[in-house]
Structures are given as C-alpha cells and as structure tokens.
Amino acid sequence: MGSATMSQVSGRFHWLRRPPRIEDAGVSFQPRCDEGQVAQEWDQMCATNPRLRDGPCWHVLGVHRDGHGGAVVHVAHTTYRMGAVRERVGTGFVGLGVKAVAQWQGRFLMGLRSAQCATYPSMWEFAPGGSAEPGEDPAVGIARELAEECALECASPPLPVCIVEDPATRNWEIVHQIDLKQPPDAPPNWEYSALELHPLAALPADCSPITAALARIAERVATRRQHPPTGRA
Numbered sequence: 351m352g353s354a355t356m357s358q359v360s361g362r363f364h365w366l367r368r369p370p371r372i373e374d375a376g377v378s379f380q381p382r383c384d385e386g387q388v389a390q391e392w393d394q395m396c397a398t399n400p401r402l403r404d405g406p407c408w409h410v411l412g413v414h415r416d417g418h419g420g421a422v423v424h425v426a427h428t429t430y431r432m433g434a435v436r437e438r439v440g441t442g443f444v445g446l447g448v449k450a451v452a453q454w455q456g457r458f459l460m461g462l463r464s465a466q467c468a469t470y471p472s473m474w475e476f477a478p479g480g481s482a483e484p485g486e487d488p489a490v491g492i493a494r495e496l497a498e499e500c501a502l503e504c505a506s507p508p509l510p511v512c513i514v515e516d517p518a519t520r521n522w523e524i525v526h527q528i529d530l531k532q533p534p535d536a537p538p539n540w541e542y543s544a545l546e547l548h549p550l551a552a553l554p555a556d557c558s559p560i561t562a563a564l565a566r567i568a569e570r571v572a573t574r575r576q577h578p579p580t581g582r583a
Contacts, residue, residue: 363563364513367419369489370524372408372446372482379409379428381441391435399466401540404431407481408446410522413513421513423522430481433521434468445521448492449479449560450508451568452528457547458568459500459534460554464543469519470558476568477545479523488524496528500545501538505529512567518559525564527571 364370381388396402408425409432416422425446432443452459461477463470478495482488489508496502508526515522534545548554550568553561 362413362515363566364413364415364421366421366510366512369510370421370423370513371416372488373422373424374484375411375424375426377426379426379432379443381432381439381443383439383441387439388431388435388441391438392431395434395468399468401466402434402468404429405481406430406484407433408484410444410446413515413522423513423524427484433481433519445519446482447479447516447521447523448482448488448495448526449476449523449564450492450496450526450528451476451511451564451571452478452496452502452530453568453572454530454533454547456572457549458553459502459530460546460548461500461537461542462544462546462554463558464540466540472543473556473558474554475558475561476564477542482524489526492524492526492528499537499539499541500534502534503531505531511571514560514563514567516560517563523560525567 407428407430409428411424411426413421413423423446432441433445436443459477460474462474465472478499480495483491492508493504506529508528510524511527512525513522514525533547537545550565
C-alpha cells in the first residue's frame with residue numbers, strides 16, 4: 351500500500367485527545383426491513399457458516415465532537431445479526447467497533463481474515479478488531495480482542511486515538527494505539543489465517559477498505575512517537 355492509496359482515504363475522522371463517551375439512548379434499534387427477513391437470512395448464514403454467533407452490540411445513531419478533544423457516540427441496543435445480514439436485506443444497521451494500530455519495534459500487526467469471516471473474508475487488516483460490546487470499556491475490549499484473536503498482550507494500556515468511519519460498511523471504529531509486549535506467533539483461532547508484522551511502507555495487498563484509513567492513523571501515531579508534541583495537541 352503506497353502513497354497513492356493513502357491519498358484516496360475516505361470516511362470521516364474524529365481525532366481524540368481523550369476517550370470517547372458512549373451515550374446509550376435507552377432504545378432498541380428498529381431495522382428498515384421486516385424482522386422475519388432478518389431471522390430468515392441469519393439462519394441461512396449460520397447454516398452455511400456454523401461459526402457465526404449472535405450477541406448484543408451497539409447501533410450508532412450519531413457521532414459528534416465534544417469540544418474538549420473527545421467525541422460522543424449516541425447508540426441504541428441491537429444484536430450482531432443486524433449487521434451480518436444488512437447487505438442482504440437492508441437493515442440500516444450502523445455498527446460500533448474497536449480496532450487497533452498495534453506495533454512491535456516500528457512495525458504494525460496485520461491479520462489475514464479467515465475465509466469464514468462474515469465481513470471482509472480473506473482480506474488483510476490492521477489486527478485486531480471487533481464489536482464494541484455494551485457494558486465494556488472500548489479500551490478493555492480491544493485488549494481482550496488482542497488476547498483472543500492474536501494471543502498477544504499489551505505492553506501498556508491501549509490509548510484511543512481516533513474514531514473513524516469505515517468507507518464500505520459505514521460502521522464507526524474506535525481506534526486504539528497499542529504497543530505489543532511480544533511479536534506474533536501463529537493465530538490462536540479461526541478468525542485469522544495469518545498474523546504478520548509490516549512497516550507502513552510495505553503493507554500487504556488485498557487489504558480491507560478501512561485499512562487505508564487506519565494506515566493514516568498509524569502514520570500519525572508513528573510520527574508522534576518519533577517527534578512527541580511539546581505542548582497541547
């Protein structure tokens with residue numbers, strides 16, 4: 351992935367100086383389609399891929415800056431299936447996820463998603479990532495995903511640096527800076543087929559659409575590491 355790809359980054363960014371605030375609207379997400387269609391499509395997907403699991407997640411109602419270096423994410427309750435089937439039946443779901451730009455000795459952790467993944471199968475991405483779960487701090491969630499998906503640990507607590515919109519799915523992702531305690535070994539479960547460390551100048555081909563946006567974030571993280579700010583960001 352070279353500079354030409356970097357210049358084509360789309361989607362919206364909210365850079366963070368403090369953790370974002372998730373505001374629960376206290377309502378449930380209502381899909382644009384009939385819920386019977388959702389159930390039917392979900393059952394068909396599970397029959398094809400028995401690894402799929404449903405569970406609670408957030409639907410994003412809106413995101414805005416808070417004027418103090420943070421952001422507010424307004425959310426409604428829903429379940430994972432609403433996102434999994436949205437391309438088939440048009441649910442209108444907008445998810446909230448957690449992602450990381452995780453580095454070890456100047457190189458960034460990339461994962462090749464399994465062919466069985468519901469989103470971006472067989473594509474490379476900055477690893478790890480997952481849904482933001484209700485009741486769990488996003489920074490705790492991304493550390494958990496790192497352990498579950500990559501069998502790795504954080505050298506220090508994850509630092510939220512940006513909220514970015516995925517240009518393909520329109521999900522919002524809370525992106526964290528992570529310093530790894532150790533380099534990757536073999537993937538511990540089915541979600542990734544491979545885990546590798548790459549410099550930003552030589553990311554893999556066949557990356558997910560949001561990878562260009564995360565490369566921009568990783569570039570900023572790497573620059574700030576080399577030239578730490580002396581005053582207020």
